[in-house]
Amino acid sequence: MPDLLLDHVHLLDPSTGLDGSGSLLVRGGRILDHGPALGRPDDVEIIDGDGAILCPGLVDMRVALGEPGFEYRETIASAAQAAAAGGITTLAALPDSAPAIDDPALVFLLRSRGEATGSLTILPYAAITRGCRGEEMAELGLLREAGAAAFTDGKRAVASTQLMRRVLSYARAFGGRIVQHPEDPSLAEGGAATEGELATRLGLPGIPLVAEAIIVARDVRLARLTGGALHFGHVSTAETVELIRRAKHEGLDVTCDTAPPYFDLNETAIGDYRTYSKLSPPLRPEADRQAIAAALIDGTIDAIASDHQPRDADDKRLPFAQASAGGAGLATLLGITLAQVHGGRLSMAQAVALLTSRPARLLGSRGGTLARGAPADLCLFHPERAWQVQAGRMPGKAQNTPFDGRALEGRVLGTWKAGRRVFG
């Protein structure tokens, strides 16, 4: 692999505070140097960035891969293709596959499958409970030893208070956060939309907004009781972020992420029974969307994750309540996040931190930085170049985007994994 100089770029790396024009030199797959006045060595391939932003390859902390078990929706190969197109070089894979990732061998398998793509680091989440069934604790210690980045039961909440207390407590011995899907299962059962006027009009079974805050309030108290490290995936309501804000203020080890639909769309996107906008948790009223956008700015939310949930047409072409929940998100993660920057309130450095350094820290990843000596996982994007999201023409296999037709500013020009160009 030839060494590489990315010249005339705007270097942006929140992990090192880098924010300015310059160039970046890659040797042997690692970042050798960067700065405003690097020379132009003769033995390297030179790429002229023409002023575009060069940041660390994105770290997406919430992705369902489709493999193992749902290859008709997405494979690791197709997910890697979509990730590269989205500027993502590291992702954390949810364990609620078939089989669930509840055995050390499966953790090892996923890591190896990631390496085999050559373009993507897969950080496997391991199951909190065997089979993600919410009953018996999985072998957290052995799973951690095999390389599990953190623990979660994916899109299933750990419902039992006693079990949640025990895993928060036990996992302290091995590190690795407990990542909760914050939705009370008994309140959510059978629900297809957020309870309220819109769900009433559409005749859809509703899930009350408080289903999220109830679990968050409970688990924050358990984090206080146990001293455990707790993370909430895809937070989506105003009340939830307020609870997390207070927990952080108190000094508890509580963190959270959200996904682009929850700060970019509101519940009206499901009008006319559009099943591509059926997500879990369901889209929320406008006031909640605004609260999520505000929590990105004030730092309450630690990361933006795609919450990529691949589905095929047959999963979605059904009456709304029967359609499978979930949206594809790898290719649109950066573009939708940048809409918050162009909207004027989130700074570019904050946006990049939410997609790189902050999730990398939560996952214990070596990625998410342009520090000298780090792997040359890079994303080059033009912040204003326009494009349109089109279901059916997205990279990868899954086409179930809730953003179909959305015009975006901000496009990935190139992605590098350990110094090798994997997109653009």
Place this chain on the structure above:
Amino acid sequence: MQPQRHLLAIEGMYPPEIGQLLDLAESYALLNRSGKTQRDLLRGRTLINLFFEDSTRTRTSFELAGKRLGADVINMSVSASSVNKGETLLDTAATLNAMQCDLLVVRHDQSGAPALLAQKVDAAVINAGDGTHEHPTQALLDALTIRRRRGRLDGLTVAICGDIAHSRVARSNIYLLTTMGAAVRLVGPPTLMPAGAERLGLQVFHDMDAGLEGVDIVMMLRLQRERMTRGLVPSAREFFRFYGLDAARLARARPDALVMHPGPMNRGVEIDSAVADDPARSLIREQVEMGVAVRMAVLDVLGRRQIRNV
């Protein structure tokens, strides 16, 4: 305004559209009473009653309406079993297109299913009840029944009582009655009230006596057994004690108030037989009669638009 090709919902319809349908239905009601028929209107057209959920009365009403207008009527009952075999709604749509159906009447237990079918079939789709969403022809027949007795809809106060949360009949009636200028009250226990009801501009009552005070029309809804097993209401007898309609409760309404029920009734659960069978107060039989007239009007209008579209 582009005329609708389908009848999927009352929500979004304008007063003149509703008024014209009711006028046409009125003329069919008179025609039906005179014993004459209009068998040339839909001659050669095919109407398919596609029922994913059992409903003898609605299906029969559409069947009769279609036959009185001369259409070839076919009933297809799709049982849960063939859905379990993996045939999807869209497979069904492809089958229907191949059969060259002109008018498709759909009943389904899922909200939005007729709208999904309407995207895929060439026929005009008529929603005959979808999940907990809408049942437009029921609201039209209720409106016609009221209008024939009271001469108008605007200015009337209508109390819709019982399991409103799970009722497609309630939703369609709420939209139709408020669009036509009537005031709607919802009466029922909090667990059977839909979320956001107040935001739809409706008055909500949990005390039935207060809710019926001075109303012109009392519209009862069916309470399904399932509501008891799912813990929304503790028992049928408790429901009847607080939300059942008997003569004493009806006395709270205007002296000439009329009683309606979409059927089938649970006597002794939501309505007392003495009220249901009182010819001076109960419109229940007339609702069934108007059902045929309203469905003839709907088939007439959509059938003609079909011909123009071809």
